[in-house]
Amino acid sequence: MRHLAEIRKNIDSCWKRLSSAGKSGVQLMEICGTHTVAISRGGLRSLLPDGLRLISGPGCPVCVTEQSYVDAAVHLSGISDVIIATYGDMLRVPGSSASLEQARCDGANVKVVYAAHQAVELARRQPDKQIVFLAIGFETTAPATALAVRQARGEGVTNFSTLTAHKLVTPAMRVLLSQPDIRIDGFLCPGHVSVITGFREYEPIAERFGRPCVVAGFDDEQILAGICEILRQLAEAAPAACSVYSPVSADGNQQAKRVIEETFDVVDVPWRALGVIPASGLELNNRFADFDAAKRFDLPEFDAAEPPGCRCGDVITGRCLPTDCPLFGKQCTPREPVGPCMVSSEGSCAAYFKYGVNR
Numbered sequence: 001m002r003h004l005a006e007i008r009k010n011i012d013s014c015w016k017r018l019s020s021a022g023k024s025g026v027q028l029m030e031i032c033g034t035h036t037v038a039i040s041r042g043g044l045r046s047l048l049p050d051g052l053r054l055i056s057g058p059g060c061p062v063c064v065t066e067q068s069y070v071d072a073a074v075h076l077s078g079i080s081d082v083i084i085a086t087y088g089d090m091l092r093v094p095g096s097s098a099s100l101e102q103a104r105c106d107g108a109n110v111k112v113v114y115a116a117h118q119a120v121e122l123a124r125r126q127p128d129k130q131i132v133f134l135a136i137g138f139e140t141t142a143p144a145t146a147l148a149v150r151q152a153r154g155e156g157v158t159n160f161s162t163l164t165a166h167k168l169v170t171p172a173m174r175v176l177l178s179q180p181d182i183r184i185d186g187f188l189c190p191g192h193v194s195v196i197t198g199f200r201e202y203e204p205i206a207e208r209f210g211r212p213c214v215v216a217g218f219d220d221e222q223i224l225a226g227i228c229e230i231l232r233q234l235a236e237a238a239p240a241a242c243s244v245y246s247p248v249s250a251d252g253n254q255q256a257k258r259v260i261e262e263t264f265d266v267v268d269v270p271w272r273a274l275g276v277i278p279a280s281g282l283e284l285n286n287r288f289a290d291f292d293a294a295k296r297f298d299l300p301e302f303d304a305a306e307p308p309g310c311r312c313g314d315v316i317t318g319r320c321l322p323t324d325c326p327l328f329g330k331q332c333t334p335r336e337p338v339g340p341c342m343v344s345s346e347g348s349c350a351a352y353f354k355y356g357v358n359r
């Protein structure tokens with residue numbers, strides 16, 4: 001607790017320096033679903049100076065995944081002998097016609113897994129079925145997908161494939177900074193992703209755009225320490241990339257980076273609300289293309305229409321808060337979600353609904 005009080009004192013002191021330099025308001029973006037939830041759960045906004053605003057960015061894997069991906073997964077679930085293996089958060093994301101949960105109620109075979117290798121296990125146990133693993137997430141989960149594909153190849157498990165929608169964090173940060181209607185004075189960077197990438201990954205953003213990029217851990221003290229470091233850099237006009245989270249090194253996990261590089265190609269991919277971002281996603285490379293479910297099942301193109309009235313796209317780009325959405329807490333609740341930000345355990349709307357805005 002003493003440490004927390006000290007961090008708050010330092011935040012106040014940086015804030016005073018910023019105020020006396022004429023900076024009247026600061027807006028920081030966290031790009032990590034776990035931070036989003038922790039900030040709401042800990043009521044951290046209420047501990048910050050007036051004029052310091054925290055907004056959520058595209059850090060929740062489910063929320064940034066396009067509607068068309070959900071529709072593709074639901075389509076695959078309707079093919080006879082296909083079993084969809086998915087992380088639990090994807091189950092209830094509404095697609096254009098149905099969610100995977102609804103498809104399951106209608107007879108589709110959809111199983112929840114907690115790790116990619118469990119989908120390979122499933123394939124090994126059910127050789128007469130085709131197991132399609134929904135591979136979503138950022139640099140954090142991509143190594144596990146890569147290892148699962150390699151495991152399947154090594155063990156001759158041919159009835160396993162992945163519908164891959166892995167994304168890379170920094171290309172989205174660059175796109176956000178080029179939007180004239182979005183104000184971001186600094187980034188609270190994701191802890192888990194940065195364990196893989198290393199904090200040096202953010203250096204070009206700090207240098208080119210002049211925004212502090214600080215990696216933080218997930219408890220209240222860690223998050224406030226990250227915010228404090230961003231304010232210090234702003235007060236000293238010395239933006240940099242760094243980490244206040246000890247597991248994160250400058251260069252990250254070389255082994256995990258290597259397995260990503262050797263398994264995937266970096267490609268242009270669509271993000272919810274951000275459109276197609278060049279070199280922002282991962283696709284299985286030629287060596288592993290036979291594990292690509294889109295190719296194996298000759299998937300058609302799906303439309304990417306958003307659920308009517310849902311402002312998830314604005315929420316994950318910091319253009320609005322969840323409470324600005326007219327459906328928040330009315331037509332859209334965790335029990336009956338309209339958009340992915342209310343479904344996912346890391347979604348901003350779900351966090352605001354569960355913990356209140358300022359508690």
Ligand code: SF4
Nearest residue numbers: 311312325332339349
């Ligand atoms: S409250 Fe619901 S409908 Fe509105 S942006 Fe959030 S998820 Fe979408």
